[in-house]
Amino acid sequence: MRRVRFVSATAVCSLAIGAITLASQIxxxxxxxxxxxxxxxxxxxxxxxxxSPAVPQAxxxxxxxxxxxxxxxxxxxxxPAQPAAxxxxxxxxxxxxAAIDRLGKLEYKTRVEASASLRRAPAAVVxxxxxxxxxxxxxxxxxxxxxxxxxxxxxxxxxxVFLEALGDENDRLREVAYAFVEDHxxxxxxxxxxxxxxxxxxxxxxxxxxxxxxxxxxxxxxQAVLKREVMRGVDFFxxxxxxxxGAHKAVYALxxxxxxxxLEGPLQDDAVRAIGQIxxxxxxxxLVAVQRQGSRELQPTIAAAICGLGSNCDGxxxxxxxxxxxxxxxxxxxxxxxxxxxxxxxxxxxxxxxALPALFELGMPANDPVRAPIAxxxxxxVMRNPGQLLALVPTLPRQGATLLLRDAFDMLExxxxxERFFATVRRxxxxxxxxAPGRAAAQVLITALEF
Numbered sequence: 001m002r003r004v005r006f007v008s009a010t011a012v013c014s015l016a017i018g019a020i021t022l023a024s025q026i027x028x029x030x031x032x033x034x035x036x037x038x039x040x041x042x043x044x045x046x047x048x049x050x051x052s053p054a055v056p057q058a059x060x061x062x063x064x065x066x067x068x069x070x071x072x073x074x075x076x077x078x079x080p081a082q083p084a085a086x087x088x089x090x091x092x093x094x095x096x097x098a099a100i101d102r103l104g105k106l107e108y109k110t111r112v113e114a115s116a117s118l119r120r121a122p123a124a125v126v127x128x129x130x131x132x133x134x135x136x137x138x139x140x141x142x143x144x145x146x147x148x149x150x151x152x153x154x155x156x157x158x159x160x161v162f163l164e165a166l167g168d169e170n171d172r173l174r175e176v177a178y179a180f181v182e183d184h185x186x187x188x189x190x191x192x193x194x195x196x197x198x199x200x201x202x203x204x205x206x207x208x209x210x211x212x213x214x215x216x217x218x219x220x221x222x223q224a225v226l227k228r229e230v231m232r233g234v235d236f237f238x239x240x241x242x243x244x245x246g247a248h249k250a251v252y253a254l255x256x257x258x259x260x261x262x263l264e265g266p267l268q269d270d271a272v273r274a275i276g277q278i279x280x281x282x283x284x285x286x287l288v289a290v291q292r293q294g295s296r297e298l299q300p301t302i303a304a305a306i307c308g309l310g311s312n313c314d315g316x317x318x319x320x321x322x323x324x325x326x327x328x329x330x331x332x333x334x335x336x337x338x339x340x341x342x343x344x345x346x347x348x349x350x351x352x353x354x355a356l357p358a359l360f361e362l363g364m365p366a367n368d369p370v371r372a373p374i375a376x377x378x379x380x381x382v383m384r385n386p387g388q389l390l391a392l393v394p395t396l397p398r399q400g401a402t403l404l405l406r407d408a409f410d411m412l413e414x415x416x417x418x419e420r421f422f423a424t425v426r427r428x429x430x431x432x433x434x435x436a437p438g439r440a441a442a443q444v445l446i447t448a449l450e451f
Contacts, residue, residue, distance in 0.1 A: 088125045096121055100133045103145040112450050115149060119422070119451060123153050131161050134173070144172035148415045151180060152423035159184070166192070171202045178208035179416040185215045194225060207240035214244035223252045230256050239270050246274025254278060258286045268294075269301045269339070276305025276346060284309050297335045299323070304343035308350055317347055321358050328362055328370045337370045341377035348381040348388060356381055356388050357395075364400035372411065379408025383417050386424040393441035402448040409449060422451045 088096075095117075102114035118126055130153075133146035147165060150158050165177035181189060193213045200206045210229070216222045230241040230253060242260065245253045254275070261271035272290060275283045284306070291302045300323050303316035320343045327337035341363075347355035359381060363374035382389040382405070393401070409418060425442050432439035 088122060093125065096126055096129055100129060100137070100142060100146060104139040104142040115145065116451055118149055119152065123155065127153055127155050127158060131158060134161050135164070140170050143170060144176065147173055147176045148419050151176070151416055152419045154423065171205050175205045175208045176416050178205070178212040181212040182215045187216060187219065190216050190219050190222060194221065197225065206237055210240050211244040211247065214248040214250065217248050217250050217252065226250065227253050227256055235266050239267060242267060242270040242274050246277035249278050251278055251280055254280055254283060258283055261286060261290055269298055272298070272301050272305045273346060276308030279308050281309050284311060297339050300340040300343035304346040307347060313352065317352055317354060320344055320347065324362055328366055334369050334373065338373035341374045345377040345381040349384045356392055360396055360401060360404060363404045364397070371407065375404055375407040376411050378404060379412045383421045386421055390425070390428055390438055390441045393444050394437050398444065405448060
């Protein structure tokens with residue numbers, strides 16, 4: 001499970017009010033019909049037929065406005081850090097140290113501006129300063145943010161400070177260190193990671209450790225441990241194991257995931273998603289069985305998973321989009337909206353070109369409570385594949401897209417993943433020609449997200 005910030009009481013009240021309104025004001029025959037899920041094409045006698053969706057196709061969206069690459073008001077927008085080092089005076093070093101100190105300030109704007117100034121500083125100067133801050137700054141939050149910022153410079157000489165943080169008392173530093181190891185697997189670290197699993201119980205650190213372990217899935221000891229962990233313990237940590245197995249395509253755990261997917265409960269949708277991410281066609285009969293018995297809210301997740309296995313993707317993608325349209329237009333279906341939005345994010349992750357545009361099309365005009373799950377899914381989709389967003393930005397209305405992305409990044413609490421996303425966008429900026437669409441798209445994101 002990823003960490004997000006929701007106003008849960010508001011969402012609950014919205015659900016309750018919506019349900020009462022539907023029950024009291026809308027007679028049963030006129031109740032809107034939830035679109036029927038598409039069925040997979042399975043070459044077995046029990047194959048269900050593919051029904052036509054119950055919800056009509058949404059009208060084609062109006063032609064989007066193409067934003068100009070310049071910043072609003074004609075002002076020159078900020079640019080990413082120059083890749084080449086430059087001479088830095090003592091005064092400049094003092095200013096950089098002051099920016100590092102401001103990483104721990106309470107004011108959000110102050111922290112954002114400090115981070116942006118450090119990203120734009122010459123790497124040869126600021127990287128050693130960030131390493132020192134990550135190791136010895138008296139403010140624990142500054143140490144954490146310094147380590148996060150280091151991850152965006154892609155400097156191989158900084159690997160040591162990340163590995164040192166694996167044993168740090170600061171929970172936040174350990175979380176970032178495990179995320180770094182997930183991105184940079186080292187088989188020699190497996191014994192140390194497995195040993196940490198026996199004592200790491202911090203709520204938001206253990207999932208990062210599990211993902212780091214899953215990144216070493218070729219090791220038989222890792223396979224045995226994760227197959228054990230996915231079947232025991234509290235649901236929160238089991239969910240983290242399921243997510244890690246899916247993200248790292250753990251075919252070795254397919255039997256365990258299939259068993260969990262067939263059990264109703266809070267882990268069922270996680271297991272279905274993981275099976276879709278693994279993409280092994282042997283799991284198709286399991287998904288068909290779950291689809292026949294699954295709840296309405298589970299159907300979009302199943303549809304995305306079946307598409308992940310390569311079966312009837314067009315029909316399932318159409319059903320998922322129609323489900324989100326239905327949930328957005330009818331009060332009281334936030335759970336369906338959440339499932340459909342996340343299913344579109346999963347489709348985007350496997351390269352379905354229509355998925356990310358649909359999230360923007362439906363999310364930009366949406367209001368809470370349905371806007372929140374769409375924004376969250378959009379954020380997760382673009383962080384998985386920044387290239388898709390960079391290609392899409394020139395076709396989107398700038399203001400609407402900017403607001404949706406800001407909502408997404410405000411809800412996500414994945415500092416390391418966000419920093420890696422920012423680094424990818426900055427790299428796109430500098431690798432593109434000055435007049436290339438990719439550079440203009442990167443500049444729009446840099447300005448909009450203030451990095």
